[in-house]
Amino acid sequence: MLRPMLAAPMYVYLCLIYIGLEVIHGRVWARTEVSEGLPMLSYNLPLRAKHNAHTSIYRLLGANIKVTNAVHGKVDFELDIMKEHTNRLKILHGGTIASMVDLGGSLAVASTGLYNTGVSTDLNVTYLSGGGKVGDKITATAVCDKSKLNLAPAIGKTLAYTSVTFRNSKGELAARGSHTKYVTHAVKAQDEPFVPPTGAEIADDV
Template identity: 40%
Template sequence: MSLLNITNSKQLLKSSSKIVIPKCFQLRNFINSKTQLALHSQNFSSTPLSKASTFDYSKHSNEANNILGYDKVAHLNKTNDIQNSKNSLEFVKESWKQYITSDGFDAINFKNLEIVEEESNHPGRVVMKFIVQKEQTNHHGGLHGGFISSLIDVVGSLSVSSYGEKYSKHVSADINVSFLRGAKVGDEIFVEAKCEKLGRSLAFTVVELYNGKTKNIIAEGRHTKFIKQF
């Protein structure tokens, strides 16, 4: 553990180019010329940003989480809020049943999706598969981008629901998709979703679609869910 002593605001500005300081550090008192502020850098990256070719956001974000104790999934594991693997598949099945027995969009468009049970029996991970149908394609004959986006939404949502009833009600806060390759009628497509971070009110998922035969990734996306408390 190293300590950084800052005696005035000018020194703080000068040192800011050499260390990444999480915004959530709160100063209890105003800094004056006679006050020393000791900040724990504890394994935090000190690479000058001016010398970095790319800024690895995920690396710095993970370091901040470890320092500040914001690894929500690990926290929930310790407090037994997350259900065990035996029950997670049952939660997924129950949530999926509600999707396809409703009278809305999901029941009409996702009726040929199947849960890959042997790959979906761990909290935070769901894998589904389907055969591309004509009605799921665009006018060029390829798998429709809107359909892909909807898949990322629904399967990402199921990965959150796999944590149990407490996390079964949620709405979309943000979604983005990258389209990498096409797919045509008759192709078997797998959709793999992982909940990378689970907090009290937000869940963050990553979803990939890939061709079952070639294993090529078709699309990938990130989906943020707001969890409704009840």
């Protein structure tokens, strides 16, 4: 009984990271402001959707998530709320927002230049008002809060602290979340060559 209980969260986490690093305007960091500091790679979203169609997390978020802006240390993204994102009251499920905190924190870390975003050590969500119903859009801003020497947002040597805020279609603050990630190995991995996954489609314009 113990093994499945431990395996499921890690499986969900890996799926979220895989999606988070790939869905940027349908391509990974393709021609966004932050792309100059990141590995110049991108994948075609329809192809990735085909590869990941069997994963429940991708079906839950991936096809409906859009990143609207990305700069160093900050990523704006949004979700078109579908039936599968809601609870029995037919409003946005708290678990959907929690998944977006995980995803958003990883995106914020990636926006600083890391193509490996580390592993989660802590995740917290505070729900403030309704996120919306089917057909609504919830918007989010993820920020890498950790600063080094009071300069621009940066990654610490051990941990990255991120925060995510959510607003519903009325503009109300719907939720806030925090996501802490252990990034020591991720920072070290920057010195290693980045190799695209076997069969990955590379965008012609990157």
